[in-house]
Amino acid sequence: MRVLVVGGGGREHAIAEACARHGHEVLCTPGNPGMAALARQLDSPQDPGSLAALAVREGADLVLVGPEAYLSAGLVDACRERGVLAFGPTRAAARLESDKAWSKAFMARHGIPTAAYRAFSKLSEAVAYAQGQSLPVVVKDAGLRAGKGVTVAQSHAEAEAALRDIFSQPGAQAVIEEFMTGQEVSVLALTDGERYALTPPSQDHKTIGEGDTGPMTGGMGVVCPFPLGEAELAFIRREIIERTLAGLRAEGLPFCGVLYAGLMLTPQGPRVVEFNVRFGDPEAEAVLPLLASDLAQHASDAAQGQLDPAQVHFRDGASAVVILAAPGYPASPQLGIPLSLPDPGPGEAVYHAGTALMGGRLVSAGGRVLAVTATAPTLEAALGRAYALADRVEFPGAQLRRDLGFRLGLATPVGLRPGAATR
8 A cells, every 4th residue: 555644753653664564655744754764755734635635646545644633633534525545533533632621521421430520611710629629639731732731730839830831821721630549551442433453551651750750741661561451451441442432433423543541540440541542652662563463454444444353463572662852851852962873673663753854964853852662572671672772872961761661560671770861
């Protein structure tokens, strides 16, 4: 197939690689320097109509949409209007991620387990409610904030500051939730709206600092698979994935694409923290290297309502992703830092998440700059390989977490100094 991958981060690099390794011709827009070796890069205005017209002009058999912003803007709708297959939800179905207030109400309507919450459209009412909640309390921007719109407030003053930041934007809404305890896990389902196949569960590390400290980021690293028990996995399938897909169908919003359930494994059982409507980033960089079958074929089948879950196969073993972020991230990442990358070995990859070419030199061009990935028979071995590869990257001042997998009791790989930065 000729596949058009829309986006330009580490997730899209991993998607392009997954398609290319099965012999598909890959196009990308806007792409990134790392994707250039796998795909033909195309310039295009990034509005839905222009992107759909580009797919028609280039004769794309399939459009694979990476970032949530394109989905919530209606790119899949625009493709369908032009007769182009696209893997992803419509704008209306993408509301499951783009509007957290609507998403929480949807979960309440369909009995999907999640945290107790209230949604607010007025700052004064939100602040008054937050002041009466026990601590910590979770404050979320109801809109899209690239994974950084969540504050776990340890004080009422911190909750108020987060709410004031949210309501500084016109038309904003906030969601205030009870704080849930337990381990977080990401469960992704490839689906045509009825049938689905789960990827191996994974665990992201969302804060900038080791020991889960500091501000929220878009994700600083992943371990995969996360060891879910059979009873937990059966509950997640039945009470979360299947209830969600059935609820969307019942509301006239059949869902095609990747349904991402961000879960908390609470003492009362798995609960939804939030839904995303696309591959996670950096979860995609962890699960796609383990995919043995053909992503593009599965996506094409799903877009035609014909996904066969029995054809979706993942390799045995494990993967780990170490994010190298720019100095100053997440508040004010430094751009233009020269980078020098090693040649990955078998089962290794350096995905470009925020890079650019400047005067022929590869430089940092975003907050999360590189996603360093490795696979191995065990999580411990995958982490060791990923950290060893990360230490060969020349990226002055890079930020990375050295404690990935600590919640599972995985030790920092031997020879790595916790807190050290790459050279």
